[in-house]
Amino acid sequence: MSNRMPRTLHGGLEHCSVNTATLGHREPLRITVDRIARAGFGSIAPWRSEVEGCDVQAIARQIREAGLGVSGYCRSTYIPALEVAQFRANVESNRRALHDAAVLGARCFVMVVGGIPAGSRDLAGARAQVHDAVADLLHLAKAVGVPLALEPLHPVYAANRSVLNTLGQALEWCQIIDPEQSGYLGVAIDAYHCWWDPQLTACVAQAGKAKRILAFHVCDWLHDTQDVLLDRGMMGDGVIDLAGLRHLVEAAGYAGAVEVEIFSKDNWWKKDIDDVLRVCADRLQTVC
């Protein structure tokens, strides 16, 4: 691969990952791991709800033995809270998850940071809480060897899911919290969340320059999205120039997995799971 000829995903499923949310969490993780490996993908991104309460060492072993990498571990407990005790409990919950991420050998711990606490209008305060929590968690991230990937979420989620809403904002936080570019604080770039951003091209380049790109997630934004949370599109069915975005991300130096993450309650989550994996594989190789 040279700078002038972007990596093609055709025949390159080993560079691709499946976020288990794509399959609707309809089966235990041990079955999902086997399906994803059998379908030819190189990595998986599991969720805490599938892992916690189980034997994490055993899951890690199964994933390894299936030949899969772990492109990310989803996801952080929301951080902002009205009460300090709750804030501390949220940070503590993320600590426990970071330890599991290390056992799983995850390439990053995906941080969806949380929205404005119900009953509050203090957006700046919520952002400050996240900032403090990330600075705190960064110590543990270094200690256990799992980078924190701040995932800016689409501004439609600013109230109830994430007060971190643009790549530019995430990079600014990275620069303040981790000016030495330790390698343990960066960003997850998700096409669904970022595609509309007029600053996207500049910010992706900036992220690459600072070696901050830890994950790259794809799906599509349907032209007439019915539900902003659970009606994501399959790659190729919407408005995002995914090949263009992948080229930007890879031109910026990212060489990690291209991870499919599709929340689609009324469509893809109702389809046969192996069929969904086949369509993902096909679209990754022809559209992305």
Next chain:
Amino acid sequence: MSNRMPRTLHGGLEHCSVNTATLGHREPLRITVDRIARAGFGSIAPWRSEVEGCDVQAIARQIREAGLGVSGYCRSTYIPALEVAQFRANVESNRRALHDAAVLGARCFVMVVGGIPAGSRDLAGARAQVHDAVADLLHLAKAVGVPLALEPLHPVYAANRSVLNTLGQALEWCQIIDPEQSGYLGVAIDAYHCWWDPQLTACVAQAGKAKRILAFHVCDWLHDTQDVLLDRGMMGDGVIDLAGLRHLVEAAGYAGAVEVEIFSKDNWWKKDIDDVLRVCADRLQTVC
């Protein structure tokens, strides 16, 4: 009013406007005009669907005689198109509306610019079309004496309603298209669309410095919004620090109307219209 003591809206309904969409377009404009005037507001913002096909001169006379100003005329025909002929027709439709805006004595023509044409993935191309159309329409805006107010819409609408999504992006376009700051190209700042933006404070100040703020719209973003188009909240019922935002906008030099614009199919559009106006008046004076 000094720079250090922001204008209070208490007892200042004459500084407030009602966008007729707030009332659900359930009655002819002639009745709406009287209701809004009777409720004590200083201005109105009517929609083209209420005006076109009617005697625009007569509507203008009624509004004037009711003692109301026109804080804005809603709204532009969407611009981007797959075919050049359609693009031209869209621009032409906006020309006609600009003439009506002049007859109405509107303080600005509100431009919601349109999304990506169905079937296309060319976000940059759609943005370029809008840019070209605005540059073209600016000549007529000057000729008829009605400024164009570019309204950046929330990024959730980037696919199907507006490829203009942040105040920063709108200001960049203004600077390129109208570097001489003619007074005929500026922005409409709508709290619903902009509240989440990490760059908001800086961009409002920048907009004020360049004398670009032509309109200021308020409503609220509900913490758990059910429908991003038609579930806007009444001021005070959501997460936006509206008083803080108004102070920013006015500290930047804006002295025009504070316009209420609430799309609320299942709530406010079902309530008694005079009651809605009373609640708007109350919240403007106590929350904003």
